[in-house]
Each structure stands twice: as structure tokens, then as C-alpha cells.
Amino acid sequence: MKTTTKIALASLALAFGTGAAYASTAQENWENNCASCHGEDGKAQTKQGKKLKIRDYTDAAVQAELKDDAMLNAILEGVKEGGKERMKGFKDELSEQEAKDLVAFIRQLKA
Numbered sequence: 001m002k003t004t005t006k007i008a009l010a011s012l013a014l015a016f017g018t019g020a021a022y023a024s025t026a027q028e029n030w031e032n033n034c035a036s037c038h039g040e041d042g043k044a045q046t047k048q049g050k051k052l053k054i055r056d057y058t059d060a061a062v063q064a065e066l067k068d069d070a071m072l073n074a075i076l077e078g079v080k081e082g083g084k085e086r087m088k089g090f091k092d093e094l095s096e097q098e099a100k101d102l103v104a105f106i107r108q109l110k111a
Contacts, residue, residue, distance in 0.1 A: 023097070023098055024098065026098070029094060029101070029102055030102060033094075034102070036048060037052065037054055037087070038054060042057035042058050043056045043057070043058055044056055052086060057109045057110070058111040068103050071103045075089070075090055075094065075102055076089055076091040076094070077089040077091065078090075
């Protein structure tokens with residue numbers, strides 16, 4: 001293999017590896033995708049949160065009702081109610097691992 005080909009392949013692998021290695025943290029994903037409705041603190045005391053009557057994720061009773069697999073599905077697939085979309089799905093923006101990390105993040109919001 002020619003030296004220039006090796007260098008090109010190494011550069012490509014490095015560039016791909018660097019991009020693939022970076023994933024947003026759950027905190028960043030929460031701030032970028034969730035906080036506008038659910039609130040920075042998870043209490044849903046935002047304009048949208050109040051309008052949509054979103055539940056307070058800091059409430060222990062609410063947390064007890066939430067199931068991890070249902071939250072994961074809601075994050076990835078979205079939430080529909082009465083044929084209307086209440087929350088868009090993020091499967092095109094978040095990896096499954098990032099969505100699982102968000103579930104763990106939500107669990108940490110409990111007061």
C-alpha cells in the first residue's frame with residue numbers, strides 16, 4: 001500500500017473515530033431537547049409544560065409510576081394522545097444509549 005493511501009486511510013479513521021466517540025451528555029441532551037417543555041429542573045413549570053399539563057419529574061409519586069422502558073420508548077418514538085403528537089420522538093437525533101442516559105437523568109430529578 002502506498003504511503004499516501006495509508007495516510008489518507010489513517011486520517012479518515014481518526015476523523016470518523018473522533019466524531020463517533022463524541023456523544024452529548026444526558027445533561028446536554030436534556031437542555032437541548034427537553035427543558036423547553038419539562039423545565040431545566042424537571043418540574044415542567046414552563047409555558048409549554050403548563051399548557052400540556054406535563055407531570056413533575058421531581059415528584060416521587062410520579063417517578064414511581066414511570067417505567068424505564070416506557071420512558072425510553074417515549075423519548076425515541078414520541079408521545080401521541082388522541083391521534084395528536086404531544087411530544088416528538090428523538091430517534092433520529094439521539095442514539096439508543098443517549099436515550100437510556102436521559103432515562104437515568106430523569107431518575108436523578110426525583111426530590
